[in-house]
Amino acid sequence: MTSFSATAVACANIALIKFWGNRDSELRIPANSSLSMNLDGLVTRTRVTFDPSLNGDQLTINHAPASAEGMGRVKIVMDLVRKMSRLDTFAEIASENNFPTGAGIASSASAFAALSLAASAAAGLQLSERELSRLARRGSGSACRSIPTGFVEWQAGHDDESSFAFTIAPPDYWDLVDCIAVVSETHKPTTSSEGHKLAATSVLQRARLADTPARLDRCRRALLERDFGCLSEVIELDCNLMHAVMMTSIPSLLYWQPVTLELIHAVRGWRESGMPVCYTIDAGPNVHVLTLAGFVDQVCQTLSQIPGVDNILIAKPGGPASLDL
Ligand code: PMV
Numbered sequence: 001m002t003s004f005s006a007t008a009v010a011c012a013n014i015a016l017i018k019f020w021g022n023r024d025s026e027l028r029i030p031a032n033s034s035l036s037m038n039l040d041g042l043v044t045r046t047r048v049t050f051d052p053s054l055n056g057d058q059l060t061i062n063h064a065p066a067s068a069e070g071m072g073r074v075k076i077v078m079d080l081v082r083k084m085s086r087l088d089t090f091a092e093i094a095s096e097n098n099f100p101t102g103a104g105i106a107s108s109a110s111a112f113a114a115l116s117l118a119a120s121a122a123a124g125l126q127l128s129e130r131e132l133s134r135l136a137r138r139g140s141g142s143a144c145r146s147i148p149t150g151f152v153e154w155q156a157g158h159d160d161e162s163s164f165a166f167t168i169a170p171p172d173y174w175d176l177v178d179c180i181a182v183v184s185e186t187h188k189p190t191t192s193s194e195g196h197k198l199a200a201t202s203v204l205q206r207a208r209l210a211d212t213p214a215r216l217d218r219c220r221r222a223l224l225e226r227d228f229g230c231l232s233e234v235i236e237l238d239c240n241l242m243h244a245v246m247m248t249s250i251p252s253l254l255y256w257q258p259v260t261l262e263l264i265h266a267v268r269g270w271r272e273s274g275m276p277v278c279y280t281i282d283a284g285p286n287v288h289v290l291t292l293a294g295f296v297d298q299v300c301q302t303l304s305q306i307p308g309v310d311n312i313l314i315a316k317p318g319g320p321a322s323l324d325l
Contacts, residue, residue, distance in 0.1 A: 005049035006121035010113035010146045011038040011318035012105055014178055014280060014288050016223075016235045017216050018242040019141055019154065020208075021199030028141045029163050031199065032212040033156040035219050036145045038318030039178055040171065044110035045324065046095040048118040054090035061095050061111075069191075077115055077139045085123035093119075099313060105180065105286060108192070112139030113146035113321045121323055132321070133164040141196075149320035151223055153216075171317035174226050175293035181303050182311040183259045183285050190253055192283045198249040205249075208241045228292065232271065232278035235290070239280040246283075255284055259308030263287040266306060275299070 013036040021031035059066040059074050066074070078091060093115065097107050116136040120127050127135065129148055137144035144164060145152045150171040157163030199205050215238050222230035246253040260281065267279045267289055276295060280288045291299045293316070300312050 004122045006118045007047040007324040008114045008117035010110045010321035012042040012110040013038045020242045022196045030156045039315035040318035042099045044114045046114035046118045048122045049092045050089040059093045081119045108140035109142040109146045112136045112143030117321045130164045178315045179289045180313040181287045181309045202245040202249040228276045257285040260285045
């Protein structure tokens, strides 16, 4: 048998309504539905080559051998692909990110979306968008949202078949831009996989979950009506609720740095003075500052003057995971 290979590219995504906590951590069925925007230009490119001469899967991330934890999660997706395609061959997997890994910019989302598409294509499978989204979910929950294009909703569902993501608006629907203030490029202390397991230990998680369907509806409506004011209100509330759960879980998780809080105050001040800006923060210290295309230069200029902001990444709404032909 000869070797089969395929390369896929997928964008990172930023959750506007966050997922935090799993109902089933093996299947990665989330405790709540979520909504995100793909981030154009912040991508993982992954090449998968099935090679009969290999005795096990081999994985490099940014040209370096992967950790045992990373390898374990990749094996889950590779084993599912082997089962679906009835292949018993191992693969060489080479994955590269063009943005900092593990600093709250959801590298696992783009990585598992690209891996799912590349591995299934290399194995000769032709999976639908929904099947790919479900497969990517098994590596990292938020990865299921990096399969479809543009603005994406992940319905939590109740089992493997009903938990997948779909597009609610294409990338060109609204000229939102994410200006990411990178305050640290180091790895986060607690991975989100470990964090999800702690969510239920916070007394606030139950309240967060009870109100999530209403927040998701408000966010979807704000997006579809291109209402920046309503979007700001609901995404900042949702972000604060998730971080409140993190901070009050046992043990407590605190992803913010002093500069994170400084950026929150700054964004609120700029909005009061009339700039369309709002923030959201994932499981890391970096602050995603959302604005409209016409204000990007002004936002980046003001962000760059804040001491502690090392770098600013700019992303407009991104497309779907795709094969590099
Ligand atoms: O997909 P995971 O397991 O890395 O979790 C992602 C969690 C957050 O980024 C904090 C929120 C989200 O919905 O993306």
